[in-house]
Structures are given as C-alpha cells and as structure tokens.
Amino acid sequence: MKHKGQNVYMVSGGVTKFSKATPEMDFRLRVKKAFDYAVNDIHLDLKDIDGSVASYFSDHFQRQLMSGIMVQDYLGLTPKPSKRIEGGGATGGLAFQTGYEEVASGRMDVCAVYGFETMSHVNTWKGNEFIALASDTNFDYPVGGFYTGYYAMMAVRHMHEFGTTVEQLAKVSIKNHGNAMHNPYAQSPMKLTVEDVRNSPMVSYPLTRLDVCTMSDGAAVAILASEDKAFELTDHPVLVKSIGTGTDTMRLSDRPFLKVPLLANEKESDYRNLKYPGVHSFRAGRTAAKEAYDAAGITDPLNEIDLVELHDAYTSSEVQTYEDLGLCRYGEGGSFVEEGKSALNGKVPVNPSGGLLASGHPVGATGIMQSVFMFWQLQHSIKKHFKDDTLQVKNAKRGLIHSHAGTGTYVTVSVMEAVR
C-alpha cells in the first residue's frame, strides 16, 4: 500500500450533544449546528470550502433517500462537489478518510466532512431490527437478527479462548461512563460499579444493558485542509498522519481460522496455538491498524500512541480492539482494562470522551465525533470546548481513532498528531 499524497490537517470540528431524541430539530439543522460551531471556531468562510463528504448509515431510519444532498443544500454548500459514504458502524470513519483522500489527492484544499443519524424516528427494538438488516438478510438476520446477540457470541468465545471475565468487561463500562461525567456532549454520563453493570438487565448473555451503547440522534463535523490552507486558517491544526482500513466477511460464520497478521512488536511464537481471527478477534481491525502504523512508522503502539478513541459499541468490542490495535497481545485485553492501562490516568487513555457507550452512537456521526474529540485533545483545547479540563490528556501528542462496522466487517484506523 502506498501513501504518497499531500499532508492533510484537521483544522476545526463541531459536535451536537448526542441524545435519545431531539424532535425539535431535524438532521439538517443538527448538522448545521455542528457545522456552525466548527466554522465559527476558526472564522471560516463558506467560500473557503471546496467540497464535502456526507456520512450517514441507514436510509431506513428517516425513510428519506439522498439525505446527504439535503444537508449540503441546507448548509449552503451547493453546487460544490459532495458524495455520500456508507459502511455500517464505520460510516463516520470511512467518511473522515474519504475527506482525507479528497485533500491528500490535491483535489480539494478544504473539505467538510459531516455526519448524522436520526434514530429516534423508530422505537429501540425497531431500531435494532434496522441495524440487524446490516447482517446477511438471507442467512443471519432470519435466525434472530440482533447485533448484541452476535457480539455476545464473540464475547463468549473470547472468554473461552483467553479467560476474559464479565467483571473485566464491566470495567470498560465503568471507565467510559465515568469519563463521560466530564464531557458535556455525552448522552449517558454515569458513575457505576461492577455490580451495577452486572445487575442491569441481561440483553444477550453475557452482555447486560450497561455493556451496550444506546440509540442516539446527533451530528458531527470535521474540517480538513491542505498544509498551506491549514496554517492560514488556524495556528493549531492537527496533522492526520496516516489512515488504514480493513474488511472481513459479512457473515461471522465465514471467518477463517488462520495465523495472526503480526505487528512490528509481535513474534510468531506469541501466538503458536491461536487460530485467527475465528469469532474472537477482528481481522479488519488488525488490518487497518497495520496499514496505519506502517504509514506512520509506528512500531511500538503502546509506547508511541498517547490516547485512543475507539468504537466501543460493546464493552467486549473495546477489549477485543485493544488487542487488534496491538496495545497488548491477543488474550490480554481483559487484564489491560483491569490493570487500569486504558484509564484516563493510565498508560494509554482509551475513550477519554466516554466512547460510544457513554457519548452515544448516532451511527453516521460517531466516527466524526471521535475525530473532533481527538482534535481537541491534540490541540489541548478540551477545556475551551468542554468547559472542564478533567479529560484533557496532558501529554497528548499522537492519537488514534478507530471506527468499526458490522461484526467487524469494515474497520478504519486513523492516526492524528499535534504539530506544535
């Protein structure tokens, strides 16, 4: 894989507060609010924007095709170029990377990436049905299509393979809901104990209500720019150092049992008896990380990455993702969280914003929200935007954002770096 484009910077971002339902605003107005926040933060003029990328997952939630152009229209960006990107839960991450490509290719100097989802137009269980339509509708959906069920089966296998415990999974929930108490944009800040998590209603064994993210309405915007334009627009741009993307089979049942694709800091002898990915790991996540690390020259992720915002739709998927990203070896994800290594004051804070579990998961906005929170972290401007600097990671110089779809079918990893 060759990465030869021009340097791409993020210059501004905006997020609406994610919430269960905001019927007083439609998706266009929600994006407009996030967009205006981003535009006003650097006094950007509409005419400086060369084009855009629209990010939203489901046409079912709104029963409106071409929602993307309705946003483009509302924002006053017509007749500039734009396209819609969709890839399940990773829609936001893919759209962010598409914006990166628009700038890296030299086509655009400034690209606005906007994401949104309006999930409150249907009830939670209908919403789950719509999401389950993102599993194979001939073979998986009719058997009992329910994403929490699929992730629960992966969690059970991870527990069997590596000895991961439900208490370790609960620690992810406690950490992320706890971090969110200092994030004014978060949907569900909560102070929790292991008992709270385990005693909340069982959704799919072993995942309880507090192991699973919620449905949300929300929008997020990232403004990307070329090097010359970035420094013209702001004194504090953040470099998007590299991107990586991976994929895997639509059906969980088709995942093979092969060898682990090794990162620079791993040896074949680390995984002598491990059949990979099976259903315990995300090969797409590993593939995305490997591409992004190679392009950024990262050989020791735990020591070379200062913080991570990753796709924790489930507590179990956060644990699985520590391993895919090489923050620890496969099998060590449970103890990684238990030992506090991913805590706000840990070795590498993971989801200091509260992640999807606590910030919310309005699908098309989620991956872009991660980029905005990471941008503010690397700008060291959390205090300005959150009116509270508790979540500001002190040494934040290099961050990783990770967006994830389906049962691990599309995964994106992007590395971002502070420049001064």
Added chain:
Amino acid sequence: MTIDYDAKMPETQDGTEVYNVDPLIVKSHYEIDYIHSYAQDSEFFRALGKKKLMGSKCRKCGYTYATPRGHCMMCGSETDWYELPNEGRVHTYTTCYFGSEKFLPETPFNLIMVEFEGVDSLFMARLIGADQEDIKIGMKVRAKFRRNLQISPTDVYFVPAKE
C-alpha cells in the same frame, strides 16, 4: 372547457395520528412485499426440505464452508454443494433476552455457532432444548428440520445431542 372556479378537493377521514403538537410529531406508516430470489443459494433452502444441510466446497483449493457460497473466498474458484454432517459442536453461543422487534416475541432464544468436524467454517443457528446455563462450548448438537417449511435458514435448528 373545464375551468371551474369553485373546484374543491373532496374531504376524507383518513387523517393522521398525532403524537405531539410542539414539535409536530405524526405517525408515518410504511410497508412493502419484496419479490426476493435466493438465486444461486436456492439449493440450500430446497435441501432443508429434504432434511439435508448443504455446505460449499471449493473445486480448486478444497476449502470447505458450512454456509452456501457460490465462489471461494480463498481462491475465487467455483464451489460445489456437499452435505454437512448432521452433528456438530457448539463453537460459541448466547441467549438473547431482548432482540429486534421482529424477534422480541420469541425471546429468550439461544443462538449458536456450530463447528463440524473437518469443515473449515462455522454455521449460525438457533439451539432449542437447553437453557443458557446448560449450554457449553464443545457441547454436541444435532440438526433437526421443520416439516412445514418457512423457506428460511430457520428450517434447520439444533438440539443437544448425546455424546
């Protein structure tokens, strides 16, 4: 000439259900029947009616799938249908206490991924005849078939099997 200065739309009583007035929130109904083809996977569904579970085997590299798959993901070659064993083992499982709206009335239900001896990939199905605490990874399970077909992958399901 048809100009009518008193033209009037007929009044109807098919009004809209209103949930709230500020903002105005209304009910919007949507329903559709698709003409859905199982296309190259049709044989899998027909075979379930003959109490047979069919997988796919690559003509070229010999990779075996416990699912229908016209072409091999390992080498791109065509596959042939072949009959899977009637018994397998639980590779992983869950019990769903909630679900998508369509399946809510069936909760709680068990989902399993079945591994078959000598087959390279898994098969997802329902398991009945066992509660959550009875299910173990490695447990032997047996395929059973509906007599009255639904023409759906749920025409096959699994039950616990004796060792």
